[in-house]
Amino acid sequence: MLNRIDEEITFRKLEILLAFMESGSLARAAERLGISAVSVHRALHSLETGTRCSLFRLEGRNLQPNDAAHALADVAREVLQAMSNGIRATREIAGYAADRIRIGSLYSLTSVTVPAIIMGLRLRKPDIQTELVMGSNQELLRRLREGTLDATVMGFPEDAPDVESQLLFEDGMFFAAPAGSPYAQQDEIDLGALGDERFVSLNEGYVTRDRFVDAFRVAGFEPNVVMTTNDIFSLMNLVGGGIGCTLLPGRIRNVLPRNVCLVPLQPRYQMRQKICVVFLRTRERDPNLLSLLAACRSHAEELKG
Structure with missing residues (x-):
């Protein structure tokens, strides 16, 4: 039986994580996603709550991902791609x-x-x-x-x-x-x-x-x-x-x-x-x-x- 995933972890938050990891800053991630930097920061903090571990560290005023964040990002890419493919296949079977x-x-x-x-x-x-x-x-x-x-x-x-x-x-x-x-x-x-x-x-x-x-x-x-x-x-x-x-x-x-x-x-x-x-x-x-x-x-x- 699969372990239950905490409700704090959602597809949207994983997308935000990837945007942050790829852009390198809260501001650039927010611009890419069309949301505020505060919303990006809140989503990243929520992922730490959901995984029950630290994903980032502060260096001055900048948020830096640690090894755990990189590991979660790798899995997030696979999960989001698999779900995207699954939704497309589902819609094609249904004729959409x-x-x-x-x-x-x-x-x-x-x-x-x-x-x-x-x-x-x-x-x-x-x-x-x-x-x-x-x-x-x-x-x-x-x-x-x-x-x-x-x-x-x-x-x-x-x-x-x-x-x-x-x-x-x-x-x-x-x-x-x-x-x-x-x-x-x-x-x-x-x-x-x-x-x-x-x-x-x-x-x-x-x-x-x-x-x-x-x-x-x-x-x-x-x-x-x-x-x-x-x-x-x-x-x-x-x-x-x-x-x-x-x-x-x-x-x-x-x-x-x-x-x-x-x-x-x-x-x-x-x-x-x-x-x-x-x-x-x-x-x-x-x-x-x-x-x-x-x-x-x-x-x-x-x-x-």
């Missing part, structure tokens, strides 16, 4: 200020939004490595809370008081149909008149699925969903193949297959998505996340311009 960052994303955000954010992050931290994980809103939030993700770009999570978020943009929902269908010629879609239509959708847990359900709740009927998928790109192909129609966010317009068109919904059926970068509130001071947030704010400003 490591040389990598794990970012979650919805599939629909990987064509424009996520690449722009990652490029902005690398401008601020060139050496950082990025791991990208795809999933649903529900899955990404779960992984964030489990600690396997550092941040995630997703739809704004409702009823999640343990997270912070930075809004990137708001996105509207559109009716998606085969390009050759009669719907493609309409100026807007009356969702309430499509009770006999076949639909395809994402599985539960995706923000796009939530808005799909919300829109049909307004329409007053439950749609005939003939097939579901976990991938929005597969969903678009199902529409293009004539399997069924669906609702899609406007952000996928640039990657929309040629055989699929987006048509505005009538105002009463229009739904909005808030797309945010989300992270745990307990991580709000993490340097990597602060750099990520700066990149996100920059991207959000570009979108406004």
Whole structure:
């Protein structure tokens, strides 16, 4: 069993001891540490109390370290370096200020939004490595809370008081149909008149699925969903193949297959998505996340311009 260390001996006092030993005087040590000479003298005297031995002798008005002080200083260097390494290793295991960052994303955000954010992050931290994980809103939030993700770009999570978020943009929902269908010629879609239509959708847990359900709740009927998928790109192909129609966010317009068109919904059926970068509130001071947030704010400003 280790002997109990006196509470008078602290890391801070060992740092003061090393500053004094290296600078050679109370005044220079105080200047280096940004404290008063009296505070330095008090800390050194406290170390003598904690070790229960003399560490210094007076030569005139100057304080001189003896052999015991040099021995304690040697140990202090090792202890402080070991603790510094241990704290760094602990933070890296926890994902704080490591040389990598794990970012979650919805599939629909990987064509424009996520690449722009990652490029902005690398401008601020060139050496950082990025791991990208795809999933649903529900899955990404779960992984964030489990600690396997550092941040995630997703739809704004409702009823999640343990997270912070930075809004990137708001996105509207559109009716998606085969390009050759009669719907493609309409100026807007009356969702309430499509009770006999076949639909395809994402599985539960995706923000796009939530808005799909919300829109049909307004329409007053439950749609005939003939097939579901976990991938929005597969969903678009199902529409293009004539399997069924669906609702899609406007952000996928640039990657929309040629055989699929987006048509505005009538105002009463229009739904909005808030797309945010989300992270745990307990991580709000993490340097990597602060750099990520700066990149996100920059991207959000570009979108406004």
